Amino acid sequence: MQYSSAALTVLERRISAGLARLASAGLTRRCPAITERDGVRYRVDGRAVIGLCSNDYLGLADELRPPPAAAGAGGSRLICGDLAGHRDVERMLAALIGSEDAVLFPSGYQLNLGVLPAAITRDDVVCSDALNHASLIDGLRLARAELRILPHLVAPDTIAIPEGDAALWWVTESAFSMDGDIVDIVALRRHLDRGGLAYVDEAHALGLYAGGRGLLGERDVVPSILVGMLGKSFGVAGAFVAASGPVCAWIRSRARSFVFSTGPSPLLVAAIATAIERVRSADGDRRRERLWHAVAHLATRLGVDHAPSPIFPIVIGDNQTTLEIAAAMLERSWHVQPIRPPTVPPGTARLRVTVTAGHDVAMLDAFVDDLQQLLHDARLPLVVSRGLGDPGAIAP
Numbered sequence: 001m002q003y004s005s006a007a008l009t010v011l012e013r014r015i016s017a018g019l020a021r022l023a024s025a026g027l028t029r030r031c032p033a034i035t036e037r038d039g040v041r042y043r044v045d046g047r048a049v050i051g052l053c054s055n056d057y058l059g060l061a062d063e064l065r066p067p068p069a070a071a072g073a074g075g076s077r078l079i080c081g082d083l084a085g086h087r088d089v090e091r092m093l094a095a096l097i098g099s100e101d102a103v104l105f106p107s108g109y110q111l112n113l114g115v116l117p118a119a120i121t122r123d124d125v126v127c128s129d130a131l132n133h134a135s136l137i138d139g140l141r142l143a144r145a146e147l148r149i150l151p152h153l154v155a156p157d158t159i160a161i162p163e164g165d166a167a168l169w170w171v172t173e174s175a176f177s178m179d180g181d182i183v184d185i186v187a188l189r190r191h192l193d194r195g196g197l198a199y200v201d202e203a204h205a206l207g208l209y210a211g212g213r214g215l216l217g218e219r220d221v222v223p224s225i226l227v228g229m230l231g232k233s234f235g236v237a238g239a240f241v242a243a244s245g246p247v248c249a250w251i252r253s254r255a256r257s258f259v260f261s262t263g264p265s266p267l268l269v270a271a272i273a274t275a276i277e278r279v280r281s282a283d284g285d286r287r288r289e290r291l292w293h294a295v296a297h298l299a300t301r302l303g304v305d306h307a308p309s310p311i312f313p314i315v316i317g318d319n320q321t322t323l324e325i326a327a328a329m330l331e332r333s334w335h336v337q338p339i340r341p342p343t344v345p346p347g348t349a350r351l352r353v354t355v356t357a358g359h360d361v362a363m364l365d366a367f368v369d370d371l372q373q374l375l376h377d378a379r380l381p382l383v384v385s386r387g388l389g390d391p392g393a394i395a396p
């Protein structure tokens, strides 16, 4: 294939300058090549490791064996791609959450990008937590309503509900992906009770509580729109909105990433159906028990009083140092991918350590011993710090 040379020169010049900038800031990204994965044990670039950075909290990703299915939906669900499997899975998801209806998407990123602008109107006022995930930030950019960035974990109590048909939204994660802390449930109830709307992303909480529910189900809070991801504790991929019948009907008509995209592959849909059954089963209960036991053990080893999620951020700060510590851990056969800006605020690069049902106490002890030794040698403290680097009231 021959590229046009003049354009190529410009593009290559720009990109090589950009790559050099990334490298000097310690921000180069590369996909680690994973092979021979069996739960938390796999190889990274050929080296046998135990991983502590996946979102496969219940350890299901390697264990689900869905029945064979067709590969493609054949078109948008609204044209000719709406198959029985899609509708069945949406019913199963609505039953899991206890909502009237649910709408399936191929990924959580695609969902947030489409659903936020469909649900929010230009006259609304939207409050978004400062540490919300990139997909929420990008969806809100597309929604183009008045935006207030709330300091992390602060509720929009002081913000007035607009007049008329306009709404006050609170957009938040329930368990924060990079910090592992959780939304103030009492404040969320208060917000709903005074007539506010809530859009809650349960990516890192769904599946972790009794019956496979998320944090909101566990605490009996019904947000206006709940979104759940299926690539984390469900071990597959995809995402869904759970809401009232009319809200879901509106999303099927107006969320552009639903309307203008091929329906999720029936292969994916079959895997999701298998995952929902497993997550809800007695096997799911056993996995949750093992998971929370591992969470409590790691919390004790790391000197944390209470761990509200399986996510433990060990904030190092500087990008380069974080890369070096992660590389040294890899040499000792532990895979903890360094997390750097823009995934987290500048100056808060970290090892985001996650526990799953596949980790036993001996593994966690050996991991903490090695991490303690390395950080001690580098004269760095080993502390779990949640909610650091809150960028505060900065519009995205």
Ligand SMILES: Cc1ncc(COP(=O)(O)O)c(C=O)c1O
Binding pocket: 106, 107, 108, 109, 110, 112, 133, 135, 173, 177, 201, 203, 204, 229, 230, 231, 237, 238, 239
């Ligand atoms: C809070 C949150 N929302 C949305 C997403 C995107 O979900 P998906 O991976 O299905 O695209 C993620 C994934 O990292 C997430 O952590």
